[in-house]
Amino acid sequence: MQRTSTGRRRPFRLTAVLAAVLGVAGLVAFPTAASASPGSVVAAPSSPSGAENNDYPRIIRLSSSADQSRRGDLLVMYSVNDTGVRTHSVVKRSTDGGQTWSTLSTLYSPTPGWGIYFGSMYELPQATGGLPAGTIIAAGNAWDNVNWSNQEVQTFISTDYGATWTRRGNCVTKSGAPNQVSTGLWEPEIVLNADGKLACHFSDERLRSSGYSQKLVMTTSSDGGATWGGQVDVVAIGDSSSRPGMPIVRRLPNGSYALGYELCRDSVGNADQTCRVYLKTSPDGASWGSATDLGTLVQTADGRQLLHTPALAWTPAGGPNGTLVMSGQRVVTGSDGPTTVVKPESGRVVFTNTSLGSGPWQAVSAPMTIDPTGDYNNGPGKHCANYSPSIVPTASGSAVMMVSPKFVAGSNTRCDVRFGIGPVGTLPLYAPFDSGNDMGWSTYGGSWSVSGGVYAQAGASSGPKSLVGSTGWTDVTLDTDIRLDSSGQAGVLLRTRAPAVGADAHAGYYIGIETNGTLFIGKQNNNWTSLALQNVTGGVGTGTWYHLTASVVGCTITATLKPDNGTTSTTATATDSGCFASGQAGVRTHLTSASFRNLQVTQAGSSTAVSYADSWASGTATGWTGYGGSWSTVAGGIERQSAAATDGPKLASPVAGDAYTVSGDVRLTSLSAPSGNAGVLARMTSPGVGPDAYTGYFAGVDGSTGRLSLGKANGSWTPLADTAVPGGVQLNSWYRVTLRASGCTITATGQRTSSWDQVRVSATDAGCAASGSAGIRTMLAAADYREFLVSKG
Numbered sequence: 001m002q003r004t005s006t007g008r009r010r011p012f013r014l015t016a017v018l019a020a021v022l023g024v025a026g027l028v029a030f031p032t033a034a035s036a037s038p039g040s041v042v043a044a045p046s047s048p049s050g051a052e053n054n055d056y057p058r059i060i061r062l063s064s065s066a067d068q069s070r071r072g073d074l075l076v077m078y079s080v081n082d083t084g085v086r087t088h089s090v091v092k093r094s095t096d097g098g099q100t101w102s103t104l105s106t107l108y109s110p111t112p113g114w115g116i117y118f119g120s121m122y123e124l125p126q127a128t129g130g131l132p133a134g135t136i137i138a139a140g141n142a143w144d145n146v147n148w149s150n151q152e153v154q155t156f157i158s159t160d161y162g163a164t165w166t167r168r169g170n171c172v173t174k175s176g177a178p179n180q181v182s183t184g185l186w187e188p189e190i191v192l193n194a195d196g197k198l199a200c201h202f203s204d205e206r207l208r209s210s211g212y213s214q215k216l217v218m219t220t221s222s223d224g225g226a227t228w229g230g231q232v233d234v235v236a237i238g239d240s241s242s243r244p245g246m247p248i249v250r251r252l253p254n255g256s257y258a259l260g261y262e263l264c265r266d267s268v269g270n271a272d273q274t275c276r277v278y279l280k281t282s283p284d285g286a287s288w289g290s291a292t293d294l295g296t297l298v299q300t301a302d303g304r305q306l307l308h309t310p311a312l313a314w315t316p317a318g319g320p321n322g323t324l325v326m327s328g329q330r331v332v333t334g335s336d337g338p339t340t341v342v343k344p345e346s347g348r349v350v351f352t353n354t355s356l357g358s359g360p361w362q363a364v365s366a367p368m369t370i371d372p373t374g375d376y377n378n379g380p381g382k383h384c385a386n387y388s389p390s391i392v393p394t395a396s397g398s399a400v401m402m403v404s405p406k407f408v409a410g411s412n413t414r415c416d417v418r419f420g421i422g423p424v425g426t427l428p429l430y431a432p433f434d435s436g437n438d439m440g441w442s443t444y445g446g447s448w449s450v451s452g453g454v455y456a457q458a459g460a461s462s463g464p465k466s467l468v469g470s471t472g473w474t475d476v477t478l479d480t481d482i483r484l485d486s487s488g489q490a491g492v493l494l495r496t497r498a499p500a501v502g503a504d505a506h507a508g509y510y511i512g513i514e515t516n517g518t519l520f521i522g523k524q525n526n527n528w529t530s531l532a533l534q535n536v537t538g539g540v541g542t543g544t545w546y547h548l549t550a551s552v553v554g555c556t557i558t559a560t561l562k563p564d565n566g567t568t569s570t571t572a573t574a575t576d577s578g579c580f581a582s583g584q585a586g587v588r589t590h591l592t593s594a595s596f597r598n599l600q601v602t603q604a605g606s607s608t609a610v611s612y613a614d615s616w617a618s619g620t621a622t623g624w625t626g627y628g629g630s631w632s633t634v635a636g637g638i639e640r641q642s643a644a645a646t647d648g649p650k651l652a653s654p655v656a657g658d659a660y661t662v663s664g665d666v667r668l669t670s671l672s673a674p675s676g677n678a679g680v681l682a683r684m685t686s687p688g689v690g691p692d693a694y695t696g697y698f699a700g701v702d703g704s705t706g707r708l709s710l711g712k713a714n715g716s717w718t719p720l721a722d723t724a725v726p727g728g729v730q731l732n733s734w735y736r737v738t739l740r741a742s743g744c745t746i747t748a749t750g751q752r753t754s755s756w757d758q759v760r761v762s763a764t765d766a767g768c769a770a771s772g773s774a775g776i777r778t779m780l781a782a783a784d785y786r787e788f789l790v791s792k793g
Contacts, residue, residue, distance in 0.1 A: 037438050037448070038406055039368030039418030042076055042092060042101050048408040053081040053381065057403040057417045058390045060121050065134040065161060072395060074098055075162045076403050077107075077121050077138070078417045086145060087115035091162045097394075097727075097755070098401055098419045104162050109142040109154060116140040116154065121162075122190040129198065129224030135159055137225060139171060139188035139200060149179045153188045153202055155225045168225040171200035183208065190225075191249040191257070193285035197222050201234065201259070203245035212236055213266050214243035216259075220286070233291035234259065235280065241267040244278075244294075246388065248312040249285070252356055253322055257285040260312035260326055263294065265336055271376035273340040277306035277328045279357045298326055298351060300471065301360040302497070304343060306351060307332045309388040315397035317426050317760070324353045325393075325400050325424060327366065329386045330373050344500040347373045347386050348442035350400070352425055352470065362472035365442040365584065367391075367402040368420025374407075381413035395726045399423050399440070399756035423756050425470030428661060429585075430736045431455070431599040434754040441466045445501040446589065453753075455587065456595040460488065463503035467586035469601060471497055474582045477551040477791045479613060480599040481564055482513065484542045488592025489514035494552045495583035503590065504528050508583050509576075511550040511559045513540045515592075519561045521574045531574035536561060538568065545597075547613045551604045551792070555579035564637075565617035598787045602661045603740070605793025608771065609657025612790040623654035628689040629778065639785045644672035645778045648691035652684060655790045656773035663738040664788040665753055668703040668731050668781050676781030677702040677709065680788075682741045683772035691779060692717045696772050697765075699739040699748030701729045703781060708737070708750035710761045712769075721761035725750050734786075742793070744768035 045052040057078040065071050074094040081087050086108060093104040109116040119140035126133050136158040143151040153171035158164060177183050186203040193199050197220040205214040215236035219228045235244040243264040250258050259280045268274040280295025282288045299305040306328025316322045330346040347370035351361040374383035389404035399422060405415035422440025423429055431441075433453045441448075446457045446464020457464055478492050491512015499506040504524045509531075511521050517539040521532040540546070545564035551557070555576050562569040585601050598615075614621075617637040629641045629649020641649055662680045670676075679700020687694040692713040697720075699710045706728035711719045729735065734753040740746070744765050751758035774790045 037369040037441055037443055039404070039420035039439065040098070042403060042417040042419050043078055043090065044416035045408060045414050048411040048414050050414070053384060053414050054078050054417050055081065055384045055405040055415050056118060056388050057405065058120050059392050059401060059403045060123055061392050061401070062123055062134070062161060064123055064125050066132065067161070070161050073161065074401065075104070075121060076101070076417070076419070077119055079117060079119065086113070087117060089116065089119050089140070093162065098421060105164065107165060110167055111142060113144055114142045115145045116142045118187045120189050124192060126192070128192060128196050129222055131157065131224040132159070136162055137190045137198070138165065139190050141184070141186055141188065147179055148181050148184065149177050150175050151185050153185050153200065155190070155200070157225065169221070169227050171202060171219050171228050172231065174206060177206065187246050189247045189249055191251070191285060193220065194255060195284065195286055197286070198225055199249070199285055200228060201247040201249055203247065204231070205243070211238035211240045213241055214245055215291070216244045216247050216261060234288045235261065235294065236291040241265045246309055248310055250312050250314045251285070252314055253316070254356065255284070256356070257282045258312065258314070258324065258357055259288070259295070260310040262308055262310055268336050272342070273338065274336045275308045276336065277310040277326065279326070281357060296357065298361055300351065300363060303333050304331055304345070304363065305333065306330070311389045311391045313391040313393055313400055315393035315400065315424055317397040317424055318352070318354045321354055321356050322397070323424050324357055325391055326351045326361070327389050327391060327402070344444065345442070347371045350391070362425065362470045364425040364470045365422060365440055365468050366420070367400060367422035367439055368404070368418055369442055370404055370406050370418070372407070384413070384415035394421065394757040396757050396759045398426055398758040398760065421756050423469065425472065427473070427476065427601060427603050428663070428738050428740070428749060429469055429601040430751060430758070431468065432752065432754050432756055433597060434734065438466065440756055441468050444499050444505070454595050454597045455599070456485070456593070457589045458593045460486070460591045460593070461589070463505070463588060463590050465493060465499065465506070465586050465588040467493065467496055467499060467584045469584050471583050473585065473601070475553045475604040475793065476585060476601050477549060477604040477611070477793070478585050478599070478601050479547070479549050479789050479791065480587070481545050481597045482548050483545045483595045484513065484515055484540065485593040485595055486542060487515045488590060490587070490589040490592060490594035492548060492550050493584070493586035493588050494550060494557070495580040496586055497580070497583040508580055509552060509557055510588060511548070511557065512588070513546065513548070513561060515540055515542060519559055519570050519572050521557050521559055521572055523576055531557065531576060532572040534570055534572040536570045538563070547615070549611050549613065551611070553604050553606070553793070560611060562613070564615050567618070567622065600663060600789065602738070602791040603793055604791065605659060607657050607659040607792035609655055609660040609790060609792055611792055612653065612655040614653070614788045615786065621651070625652045626650070627652070627687045627693070637786055639776070641778045642782050645781055646672065647689050648693070648777060648779045650681065650684070650687055650694060650775055650777045652687055652773045652775040653788065653790065656771065658771040659742050659793055660774065661738055661740040661791045661793070662774040662789070663736065664776060665734045665786045666701060666737050667734045667784040668701065668729065669784060670731065670782045671703050671780060673780040674704045675702055676704060676779065678778040678781055678783035679737045679776070680739050681775040681777050682739045683769045684775055685769065685772040695769055697739060697741060697746050697769070698777055699737055700777070701725060701735050701737060701750055703729050703731060708748060708759050708761060710746065710748040710763060712765060720746065720763035720765065723759050723761050725759055726755070726757040727752065
């Protein structure tokens with residue numbers, strides 16, 4: 001929101017919308033090998049020290065386009081702010097999930113001499129007001145760059161997916177006012193209400209003389225934005241101090257609407273100590289109740305709050321209500337004024353809520369790290385980093401994509417626009433290090449990088465850590481391969497909260513190995529308490545890969561270690577009375593360089609099965625039993641089935657039990673007939689040679705249909721559920737497949753090993769198979785497997 005009182009006015013944030021000029025430009029691509037937690041560059045100013053700034057980005061994912069080939073395209077609109085030049089916006093498009101970006105159009109206000117700021121985009125999910133579904137509507141604040149007397153919230157439409165724009169009507173017009181920035185119209189947001197009318201939400205500070213420093217208002221249109229009605233107050237506090245602003249509105253699955261906004265107060269003289277983020281709901285998008293009703297403060301159970309410039313998205317993942325995802329410029333504790341404390345999670349986390357905004361929120365590692373974030377009391381332009389980010393869910397909803405400004409290298413006043421993608425905190429979580437980056441992780445100290453599917457921390461820093469997932473995680477198992485690259489210690493983190501840079505600067509559990517030959521479990525709470533220590537059979541060497549399984553159930557922590565190419569294991573167990581209840585997972589090193597790969601987090605619980613990991617790195621499939629097909633263990637830790645697989649060949653592992661998650665990487669190498677597929681088995685009994693010669697459950701990827709399939713065999717095949725895999729299923733590409741059996745609920749997930757975009761299917765099978773062995777299976781296909789896991793619970 002525009003700040004004008006008590007010396008706290010923000011320099012102008014622009015964004016555009018408007019009369020279009022189609023442009024062309026080169027591609028901006030991901031970095032290939034280095035750590036990419038700061039995200040990939042979508043757009044950068046021409047010079048880090050010049051007047052140009054790129055900021056106020058907005059992202060949408062097309063889903064309602066008449067041309068179905070355009071569905072899934074990403075559009076990002078951002079402002080180009082040149083001092084003394086007409087401000088304008090640029091729209092860029094990505095057709096590959098954000099890996100590369102090309103310029104689609106350049107947008108200026110059609111009013112001669114005017115610039116345009118604070119832009120937003122909205123894709124119509126259905127036809128309304130004479131506009132077809134898939135129409136993109138843009139809105140922005142327009143005014144004379146040198147005269148604030150006149151101002152408009154202009155709207156535009158595009159029916160060719162953002163390539164060209166046509167002017168529509170104004171949500172609101174200001175004319176003949178004093179030439180002052182402090183009486184402006186800001187930050188428009190377009191959404192379709194339940195009654196089929198378009199709503200235009202914006203911030204209005206024209207009523208200062210009536211005691212309203214700023215308020216949130218809404219106008220509506222029944223003719224597709226050609227004309228707009230009168231204003232309705234949504235949030236308005238007449239105390240000459242409160243400044244609600246930066247509205248973001250999303251429709252929820254029950255038909256209600258959620259409004260995220262910031263509430264600043266002129267009575268707080270320090271702009272870095274005010275502007276908490278709130279959430280207010282409406283049953284239909286049209287009725288918001290009393291304008292003096294603020295809604296609820298967005299905060300976690302331990303009092304962490306978001307400060308400044310909210311972004312909001314809803315995703316169907318996470319349960320029956322889906323997940324609300326909210327971000328802000330900073331994370332703080334305290335209340336408005338000098339008790340405000342900026343926390344290290346700033347620029348590193350988003351907040352999530354699976355109860356439609358009711359109750360406490362959780363912190364989840366953000367799609368990218370923006371560090372440092374901007375501030376408002378240290379000179380012009382220094383606020384732009386992480387100012388007004390924007391988020392949108394992926395196709396599956398298991399992850400969100402984010403765009404946000406970040407300081408250009410060597411500057412603390414100029415920003416570029418970054419893109420990142422990360423999970424929303426659902427389980428299971430598989431870390432897609434094959435992507436070549438660590439988006440979705442938040443680092444605290446150290447020097448982290450990703451290359452060849454390996455996540456590495458280089459150097460002898462004191463306790464650097466990288467976190468992933470949700471502070472709401474309770475009973476989980478973390479599996480990973482770990483390698484000490486120099487003398488020292490490294491391991492994994494469970495139930496981690498309140499992170500900061502420093503050796504023990506967090507609360508949670510640390511489970512790891514040390515070159516003194518030990519496997520250890522400990523508790524950290526800004527200090528260190530050892531809970532268990534066990535000598536490792538064969539010792540712990542540098543340069544050697546080990547597989548570490550760490551689990552916490554209730555107050556009991558269990559760790560099991562084995563060489564990646566061996567079978568001899570070492571186990572340590574500890575019970576911590578009064579244990580930490582929940583927190584994120586992560587990896588950590590201490591005074592050493594170390595590497596991690598094949599990291600997965602699953603729900604944990606009691607089971608008659610045992611935890612099991614087999615990478616086939618030993619060169620044999622010890623303990624496995626084959627039924628049909630042609631199985632072999634080949635170099636590189638791959639188990640291969642090379643026959644035509646008309647008999648549904650199966651390979652049963654040595655592990656059996658009731659409640660567990662079985663998972664593995666699957667790569668189809670050829671199809672011998674349509675519907676060739678490969679995947680994993682759970683609760684298998686009575687196996688034999690033949691397509692459905694077993695009783696149990698199967699989940700796999702289909703190379704013909706491009707879908708994840710879940711079904712049950714009992715001498716014949718019963719399909720239970722299936723869904724499309726984002727990007728389809730390609731031959732010779734790796735996919736992570738998981739299959740969880742808990743009671744009679746059977747759940748499967750699938751994703752590329754290079755992507756966070758994970759699909760999920762689930763079914764309840766009355767009279768389910770109660771227990772059985774885990775394994776792998778192909779049908780009408782040759783396939784490779786690697787990194788097989790069984791996790792309890």
